[in-house]
Amino acid sequence: MTQGDVNKQELSTLGFSSKVYPKYKEIFSEAFQCFFDLLDKDFDEGLRCLMKYDEDSVYSYLRRELKVPKPYDIDETIAALEMTESATGLFRLSLVEAVMDAYTFMTDSQEWETIDYGMQRFPDAFRLVYEHEERNGLANVSIKYNHKVYKLEYKDNKVHVYWKENGESKNDIFDKVIVTCPLGVVRQWDLSGLDKNDEFYHKRRAIRELNYDKSAKVFLKFKTRFWETGSRPIVGGSSTTDLPLRTVVYPSCYFDNNIPVCNPAILLASYTWANDAEKFAPYSQKENAEICAENLKILHGRKVIEENLVHEEFSSIYWPNDPTTVGAFALFGPGQFSTLMYPMIKPMNNIHWAGEHTDIHHAWIVGAFNSAVRVVKEIMLCSNMKPQWDKLKTQEPLQNWHGHI
Ligand SMILES: Cc1cc2nc3c(=O)[nH]c(=O)nc-3n(C[C@H](O)[C@H](O)[C@H](O)COP(=O)(O)OP(=O)(O)OC[C@H]3O[C@@H](n4cnc5c(N)ncnc54)[C@H](O)[C@@H]3O)c2cc1C
Numbered sequence: 001m002t003q004g005d006v007n008k009q010e011l012s013t014l015g016f017s018s019k020v021y022p023k024y025k026e027i028f029s030e031a032f033q034c035f036f037d038l039l040d041k042d043f044d045e046g047l048r049c050l051m052k053y054d055e056d057s058v059y060s061y062l063r064r065e066l067k068v069p070k071p072y073d074i075d076e077t078i079a080a081l082e083m084t085e086s087a088t089g090l091f092r093l094s095l096v097e098a099v100m101d102a103y104t105f106m107t108d109s110q111e112w113e114t115i116d117y118g119m120q121r122f123p124d125a126f127r128l129v130y131e132h133e134e135r136n137g138l139a140n141v142s143i144k145y146n147h148k149v150y151k152l153e154y155k156d157n158k159v160h161v162y163w164k165e166n167g168e169s170k171n172d173i174f175d176k177v178i179v180t181c182p183l184g185v186v187r188q189w190d191l192s193g194l195d196k197n198d199e200f201y202h203k204r205r206a207i208r209e210l211n212y213d214k215s216a217k218v219f220l221k222f223k224t225r226f227w228e229t230g231s232r233p234i235v236g237g238s239s240t241t242d243l244p245l246r247t248v249v250y251p252s253c254y255f256d257n258n259i260p261v262c263n264p265a266i267l268l269a270s271y272t273w274a275n276d277a278e279k280f281a282p283y284s285q286k287e288n289a290e291i292c293a294e295n296l297k298i299l300h301g302r303k304v305i306e307e308n309l310v311h312e313e314f315s316s317i318y319w320p321n322d323p324t325t326v327g328a329f330a331l332f333g334p335g336q337f338s339t340l341m342y343p344m345i346k347p348m349n350n351i352h353w354a355g356e357h358t359d360i361h362h363a364w365i366v367g368a369f370n371s372a373v374r375v376v377k378e379i380m381l382c383s384n385m386k387p388q389w390d391k392l393k394t395q396e397p398l399q400n401w402h403g404h405i
Helices: 008-013 024-041 043-051 058-065 074-085 095-106 121-135 198-209 274-278 285-300 302-308 336-345 365-384 389-395
Strands: 148-155 158-165 168-174 177-179 190-193 215-222 238-240 247-249 265-273 309-318 351-353
Touching: 024 043, 024 058, 024 074, 024 095, 043 095, 058 074, 058 095, 198 336, 215 274, 215 285, 265 274, 265 285, 285 302, 285 309, 302 309, 351 365
Parallel strands: 148 190, 177 351
Antiparallel strands: 148 158, 158 168, 215 265, 215 309, 238 247, 247 265
């Protein structure tokens, strides 16, 4: 069963239940559009309205709001929506997350940009600037790579940071610290040297409870870009299916760079999230590659896959297994924005909290950028005067979550 431009006839031929409302995509878009319109008009006000639904999961909201005429079934319709528009299990998570994720992804004015040869070049470019400034005596920046922080302590109004360097424990003392590591990483740190108070209790609760999503990718290599040839060529874009691979992403970079179609190419044979990603977790990279190759035979035909697959070259990654991320990205559950967001980002003991999980735009780099703007403002505020977080919180509760950039 694969997703095309689904109309009534295709729905049954694709194997959906006859109880799925054929206009399910339209009513789904309409259900979210009211929030998009509010956010477009006035982002802060739109966010306030959206937060009124913080206790809703996508499922509970759709179940209440979608109007599905008889004889179609609301539950079957929502299940089809989750399968084709989202990932298995994601509709049990926060409505706010689903709306914000879609909003961040789909704004009308968006222009998509990629960085040739990979995103790593972005932070590397900053490193060159720092190194240049250091060489010319303009800045004193010391960046340590591959040093694993494992402990924070607060003593005499200073923060002690402990890390491992070539297996050895080291530490240093700082006036202020900004933690940008994902919460799954921080969860394993020793924080027992911070003040034991109510704030700390709630921060620990937030670090332990706030939900992260899962994600997996499986890459296969092929001798040619066979998918760009034949009677129904695919150039860029993606296909969605309910097979285990769930989403195939066809890279556009080869075509965009005039690389001949007969050259070898890497296909993102499977890109998954949530419970779909989890299913790849127990297996070796080779086993995952084999599952995806078998699924691709169903989608593209056995012969073309067998003729083109480069069996020895594959790769798969499951983000929760990466010790530097311990999850893919923040994706809160119902009620978590209201109860745990402030305790998580509230500075204490001269420690400030940034990173995509501290912003409203989770799972997008813009969230990390916004959090950087917010935390710089916060530090300036804390440095110039007594901490005024509570005052800020009551005056402009949501503006502290995101600094527009
Ligand atoms: C599969 C996937 C696809 C994505 N696709 C997109 C996309 O297309 N567009 C988009 O905008 N966003 C995308 N994102 C989201 C984007 O990657 C994140 O929003 C962004 O990287 C978050 O930045 P950050 O600085 O908050 O955290 P990170 O980028 O995770 O940085 C945290 C840093 O902390 C370091 N660290 C970890 N543990 C320790 C430790 N113990 N001691 C010291 N340092 C440590 C890590 O090495 C890392 O450098 C995607 C994310 C995933 C997982």
